[in-house]
Amino acid sequence: MIEFVSVYKAFNGRPVFNQTSFRVQKNEVVGLLGRSGVGKSTILRMISGLTSPDSGTVKVNSSRIGYIFQEPRLIPWKTARENICFGLKAMGVNSKDAKDIALEYIEKLDLKGFENHYPNQLSGGMSQRVSIGRAFAIGPDILLMDEPFSALDLGLKDALLGIVQEMLAHHQSMTVLYVSHDPEEVSRLAKRFLLLIDGGVIQEFSPGPDRSFKRMLRKRFRNRNFKNR
Amino acid sequence: MPAVNLLNTKTRYGLMGVCLFFLAWQALSTIFHEIIIASPADTLLSLIEMVQTVDFWKNVGITIGRFGLSLLFGSLVGFVLGLVAGLNKKMRWLFEPFRWSLMTMPPVVLVVVSMIWFGMGSIQTIFVTALLIIPIIYVNTIEGIEAVDASILEMGRVYKANSRMLLKEIYLPGIGGPVLAGLTLSAGLGIRIVVLAELLGAYSGIGYEFSLARTNLDTPALFAWIMVCLFLGGFVDLGILNPIRNHIMRWKAE
Numbered sequence: 413m414i415e416f417v418s419v420y421k422a423f424n425g426r427p428v429f430n431q432t433s434f435r436v437q438k439n440e441v442v443g444l445l446g447r448s449g450v451g452k453s454t455i456l457r458m459i460s461g462l463t464s465p466d467s468g469t470v471k472v473n474s475s476r477i478g479y480i481f482q483e484p485r486l487i488p489w490k491t492a493r494e495n496i497c498f499g500l501k502a503m504g505v506n507s508k509d510a511k512d513i514a515l516e517y518i519e520k521l522d523l524k525g526f527e528n529h530y531p532n533q534l535s536g537g538m539s540q541r542v543s544i545g546r547a548f549a550i551g552p553d554i555l556l557m558d559e560p561f562s563a564l565d566l567g568l569k570d571a572l573l574g575i576v577q578e579m580l581a582h583h584q585s586m587t588v589l590y591v592s593h594d595p596e597e598v599s600r601l602a603k604r605f606l607l608l609i610d611g612g613v614i615q616e617f618s619p620g621p622d623r624s625f626k627r628m629l630r631k632r633f634r635n636r637n638f639k640n641r
Numbered sequence: 642m643p644a645v646n647l648l649n650t651k652t653r654y655g656l657m658g659v660c661l662f663f664l665a666w667q668a669l670s671t672i673f674h675e676i677i678i679a680s681p682a683d684t685l686l687s688l689i690e691m692v693q694t695v696d697f698w699k700n701v702g703i704t705i706g707r708f709g710l711s712l713l714f715g716s717l718v719g720f721v722l723g724l725v726a727g728l729n730k731k732m733r734w735l736f737e738p739f740r741w742s743l744m745t746m747p748p749v750v751l752v753v754v755s756m757i758w759f760g761m762g763s764i765q766t767i768f769v770t771a772l773l774i775i776p777i778i779y780v781n782t783i784e785g786i787e788a789v790d791a792s793i794l795e796m797g798r799v800y801k802a803n804s805r806m807l808l809k810e811i812y813l814p815g816i817g818g819p820v821l822a823g824l825t826l827s828a829g830l831g832i833r834i835v836v837l838a839e840l841l842g843a844y845s846g847i848g849y850e851f852s853l854a855r856t857n858l859d860t861p862a863l864f865a866w867i868m869v870c871l872f873l874g875g876f877v878d879l880g881i882l883n884p885i886r887n888h889i890m891r892w893k894a895e
Contacts, residue, residue: 460799477799485796489814489892498810502802530892550800 413438414459414554414587419468419612421454428454429465429612438473441580441588443602445595450608452591453482456556459589474587476503478552480560484539486531492538493518493527496545503550517545521575537568541575548579557590561597573600679861687861688868701869703763704847708835708873711767712827715774720820722775723782724812733783743776748834749841756842766838766846773834774827781823785816817889821882828877832870847873 414436421429428451436442446452457463458470460477478499486495496514501507518527521541531539540560547555557576561569577600580588592598598605607615663681670680679687691697726733751769759765789812797807839848847866854862 462795462798479796479799481792481796483792485792487793487811487814489817490810498797498802499800502797502800502806532893546800 413471413473414589415469415471416455416458417469417471419458419465419470421451421458421463421465421612427611429468432468432612432614434606434614434616436587436589438587439585440604441590441602443595443598443605444589444591444608445593445598445605446608447593450610451612452593452608453558455608456558456589456591459554460556472554474552474554476550476552476554478547478550478555480540480543480547480555480557482559482562484531484536484543486539486542488531491528491530492523492534492542495531495542496549499546499550513549514545517549520579521545537564537572540564540572544572544576544579548583551583552586555586555588557588557592559592562592562594569597573597577601676858676860679864683861684864684868687859688865691862691865700846700850701873703845704835704839705873707763707766707839707846708770708831711770711835712774712824712831714767715771715827715831716778716824718771719775719778719823720782723779724786726779727783727786727816728812736779740776740779743772744780748773748837752834752838752841755838761842761844763843765842766835766848769838770831770834774831777827777830778820778823781819781826782816785819786812788819789815814889821886821889825878825882825886828882829874832874832877836870 416432416434419429419432420427444452444455454463456479458465459472460479461472464470486492487498490498493511493514496517497507497510500510500513505513515527518524521544523538523541523545526534526538531542534542543560560576561572564572580586580601588601590598590601595605605617607617609615666678666681670678670683675683722736726736748769751772752765755765755769759768793811793815794807797811802810835846836848836851839846840852841848843849847869851863851866854860854866
């Protein structure tokens with residue numbers, strides 16, 4: 413479970429969150445939408461403990477948080493397998509078990525044959541698959557996804573979304589917060605949506621029929637990112 | 642195919658440089674008296690004579706030993722202090738006057754001072770050389786730490802990696818490149834300083850042989866010892882440091 417209670421956070425004197433409150437229930441898959449720079453990633457950073465609110469409370473009931481970043485953030489001197497092992501070892505899994513689990517995810521993510529490749533020998537899509545493997549391998553109870561496919565082309569984005577969908581189907585006891593500015597992308601995974609607007613105001617809604625949903629979002633966002641595509 | 646061409650070009654130009662070096666040397670040796678500049682042929686003959694003596698190998702061994710110990714101590718101390726200062730700004734500010742002093746002080750001054758402290762011999766040679774290697778490795782270690790990708794460190798923190806794991810898995814491998822560059826610089830400097838310290842304050846080693854050759858006005862021997870120093874430097878760089886560098890930085894190969 414994730415809960416924000418009256419959170420206030422300012423950057424350079426400008427409040428980005430002001431009395432922001434919301435809750436994500438256990439095992440819920442929630443999409444967090446909002447235009448660029450509105451503070452979506454900051455929410456994930458506060459949940460993962462990378463940054464703290466100036467005031468208010470961020471309650472996170474979790475022992476293992478998986479995080480899929482916008483860019484893969486792989487360790488360049490570690491192979492694909494070792495990168496997946498990193499998260500496991502950090503969580504206290506011994507080397508042998510970590511290796512076995514990592515190889516299992518290498519297969520699941522269709523990376524067999526590339527397990528001993530270094531990140532600079534992998535394509536962008538492969539690197540992001542390794543980063544997905546690193547996040548799922550630890551068996552997280554909370555999974556944070558920060559626009560993980562925004563840098564990929566549409567075909568690759570579609571394929572990776574399919575992989576994440578499949579993995580989520582196998583890990584049902586997982587709370588997921590999926591940040592994006594693309595409602596179509598998020599609607600493939602999330603059941604509930606939070607829309608973050610200026611000042612940390614959060615509006616909650618559920619998706620309706622596809623067209624009206626997009627029209628509604630376009631209206632709320634007033635952002636060029638939402639032209640029909 | 643382009644890589645092969647590049648390698649060929651590199652080798653070609655390298656060989657041309659070596660030829661140019663020997664040609665210039667030969668030309669200068671014909672212009673100046675043999676006491677001023679020994680010719681490549683005389684130098685080679687002198688070198689062949691020298692390598693047949695026990696003293697040659699004994700002195701080369703002594704210098705290699707002193708150089709190795711200096712590099713080891715200097716690198717270890719520089720690395721540890723660099724790690725401490727790289728991870729803690731206050732310690733860096735504290736060490737800054739020492740770094741500045743060591744990097745600014747002329748090596749010959751340090752040799753003279755250490756001769757007063759330790760007398761003639763190995764200790765003063767190792768002390769001075771190690772002391773001058775410390776700031777090079779120190780600065781390169783700090784640079785390496787600063788160059789570690791902050792986003793990877795952040796990833797490590799999200800996955801709850803403790804400080805020990807961050808140091809072992811991210812910081813130490815991440816600073817490998819700059820530290821190796823520092824080691825290459827230190828190796829080159831180390832040989833020069835060891836020889837200088839031996840020349841001024843020891844009764845054995847290559848530097849001592851330099852001083853003997855100078856006293857006897859044996860210019861071919863002097864030049865032969867210069868060649869020995871060049872071989873030694875080349876061996877350390879190409880024979881030891883390069884393979885280590887290639888192994889540690891193998892992840893950069895495409």
